[in-house]
Amino acid sequence: MSTPTASTDERIPPPRSDAAAEGAVDTVIDEACRTLHLPTIRSRFEDIAASALRERVSYKDFLADLLEAEVAEREERRKQRLVREANFPRPKRLEDFDFAENPNVTPELLGTLADPAWVKSGEPLCLIGDSGTGKSHLLIGIGTAIAEAGLRVRYTTTVNLVNELAEAADEKRLARTIARYGRVDLLCLDEFGYLDLDKAGAKLLFQIFTEREERGAIAVASNAPFSEWKQTFTDPRLCTAIVDRVTFNAHIVETGTDSYRFAQTQKKRRR
Incomplete structure (x- = not known):
């Protein structure tokens, strides 16, 4: 029993x-x-x-x-x-983006970019549009989503990056600095093309692109179309090489010309 x-x-x-x-x-x-x-x-x-x-x-x-x-x-x-650790200047999330004010950007597109698959594949992202059209919001929001997915992200402005590289070169630690930027999964470069770079600065920036080519994803936000980048990178060959690396297999998002900030200011004045 x-x-x-x-x-x-x-x-x-x-x-x-x-x-x-x-x-x-x-x-x-x-x-x-x-x-x-x-x-x-x-x-x-x-x-x-x-x-x-x-x-x-x-x-x-x-x-x-x-x-x-x-x-x-x-x-x-x-x-x-x-x-x-991504060092974003302010919090921005994709779910807070106003799609009604910018019909050039769709929720489906941002859903794709919030998925880390493109970052893991080392694909570039270009956000092109006039000032006030949401480029920085998208850049920070996408970077935040990728970081929350468990990947390493670093945000900086293009000018700050070039200045950091120049200081590193003067102090004989350029290789270490470039390697450090090479280890992050996604490098977010804001204000790309806002200021003209001399040949030395453009060469330093080119080394970052070369270090990350087809291995580490780069996302840039620029208020200038590709045809005007030669004004930022005064060396034609360097400009061509950088455009080639930024656009190869890239996700290109055009945010348009209508400033969201200006529209909001106008609405407040009319109230």
Whole structure:
């Protein structure tokens, strides 16, 4: 004759009635979580344990709830760290983009660019349009989405990057600086083409493009069409080489000519 198995109620022990013993257990859990670097379990185990007792779940379910909470919180902290390390000048998200004000950009297009597949393939992105048409918003929003997907992103303006490279060259650490920019998954270059670059500056920038060619994705935002880039890169051969690298297999988004900022200012004045 088989021995009857214990019921679920009999397998789950009741809460400890000895306050001293319970306190000792809490201390052990707290110290173990500190040692194992499990801050979420440390802060939430009491609430999760109380919920488990109320719902009379199994030991495995209780353990799974603890671990899921730790993993979810750790992933959220990682996303926040990657966004912070991207060095965006201000928070911008794709879901806040006003599609009604800029019909040149569609939700479907941004859905594609929020997916990290193009970044992993090392494909370029060009955002071309006049000032005030949402290029920087899109650049930061796309970069934020890619960082939250778990990839390394770095934002900078083109002038700041060229200045940083020039300083690195003067201090004999150019190779290290270029290698550092080569390690990020997506380099976001804002204000591309706003200022003229001398031949030395253009050569330094070209080295970044060469380092990342077909391996690391670059996203640029420019208020000048490709035909006018020769005014920024005064060396014709360098200009051709840079345009070639930025546009090869590229996603090209034209944000138009109607300034969103100007339209908003006009609306406020009419009120």
